[in-house]
Amino acid sequence: MVQVQHRTEPHLQIQDIRTQIHAEMEHAYLSRWLPNPVLESLQLILASAMARAAGLSASERETLISTLMLIYHGLAMHDEIETLAAREDERYRQLGVLAGDYYSSKYYRLLAEAGLVPLVGTFARAIQTINEAKAELERDPLDFTMTPARYLELHTTIHGTLLHSLRTAFVSDQLHWDDTVTHLVRASILAKEWQRAPQIPVTRTMANLSVWQRANAEERKWWKQVVAGKSEDQNRLVSLHVKYGTSSTLFQQVEDEIGLVEHAVLLAGATECLEELRTVFDQLTEVRPIASRLGEEA
Known part of the structure; x- marks a missing residue:
């Protein structure tokens, strides 16, 4: 488990975290073309609950939850590239790729500033696992011989791996x-x-x-x-x-x-x-x- 210093700070509300995440997502040019995504509530609530259960300070919770959500939505933005590519203006596809990279890349800075550098490798391994699951799903999207159990397992990997990385690091006990x-x-x-x-x-x-x-x-x-x-x-x-x-x-x-x-x-x-x-x-x-x-x- 990652060792952190526990400090007493003002109670951190989920709305405060939402505001911080949207601030990190904001980019003058990208936001003109692509609105910030609606934050996935289950990821946000579970990450917040685990960080609180770990006894982390408000600033540590904000950093960890923001990091997880930026990575999650950065990866999700890449899933929208095909839809964006269907638009007449080619810039939508290009900016979709850039937006996904922009969200995801911020996690290096956030973790470094918080002194949580060991988590960079933890989240990098999670991203690799998620992308491998996505690759299997996309291998032949019209093949209906995949079992429902395998389909559910792959989606569970995609949507649960970041959360399990947080769980293992802070509340494995x-x-x-x-x-x-x-x-x-x-x-x-x-x-x-x-x-x-x-x-x-x-x-x-x-x-x-x-x-x-x-x-x-x-x-x-x-x-x-x-x-x-x-x-x-x-x-x-x-x-x-x-x-x-x-x-x-x-x-x-x-x-x-x-x-x-x-x-x-x-x-x-x-x-x-x-x-x-x-x-x-x-x-x-x-x-x-x-x-x-x-x-x-x-």
């Missing part, structure tokens, strides 16, 4: 944080997958992979035609999701993951942590109107 990070990240991924309505052209999602795994020979034949762009039958696509109950299955998985977090935290006697995470639980299980589910099962 508080064992409930391992399960808390792992299962809340999984719940967040599953919740986002659940909210994605079936649509053509099909993309590789948890729901679509689940349908492929369970589909019969005739349904798989039709699915291949959809992937090849030879069918645009939206109604049949939705009916397959209804038939195999993908929406309800994903939602149940979200609740199961949250249940595992609650069990781990209660077992550790960290009830204050549980109360802190209630808002996250509510956000992940918020039910959207059935009309927006394109006729999927309730």
Whole structure:
């Protein structure tokens, strides 16, 4: 674990950290073209909770959380390059690359100024792991033979590795944080997958992979035609999701993951942590109107 000096400083609110992160992201020219991203709340809340549980000072917490969020959104910005490249003005693609590099590169300075140089290597290894997982996901995005379990594992690596790096460095002696990070990240991924309505052209999602795994020979034949762009039958696509109950299955998985977090935290006697995470639980299980589910099962 990284050794830090614990000092008493004014209580640091998440809103204060948001302000600091946005200040670090601000760049006169880049911001004219690309707005600052909406900060990923789960990353922010979990990083803040772990830093507080470690007994870090307000300034140390601000540095660590800002560093993690800048790296996370720097990597996420690179995922948007294809979308930016579709715009008529070539500068969007170029500036998307620069913005991602700009966010990520700041972590060297922040950690050095805080005297946390050993964490530079820790986060660098995390970035490598994340990029390797992304590379596997992008290898053949229209290959639906990837299992839902592997898909979830790769996304858990992408969205959880930075948080686990922070956990290992500062709260590895508080064992409930391992399960808390792992299962809340999984719940967040599953919740986002659940909210994605079936649509053509099909993309590789948890729901679509689940349908492929369970589909019969005739349904798989039709699915291949959809992937090849030879069918645009939206109604049949939705009916397959209804038939195999993908929406309800994903939602149940979200609740199961949250249940595992609650069990781990209660077992550790960290009830204050549980109360802190209630808002996250509510956000992940918020039910959207059935009309927006394109006729999927309730």
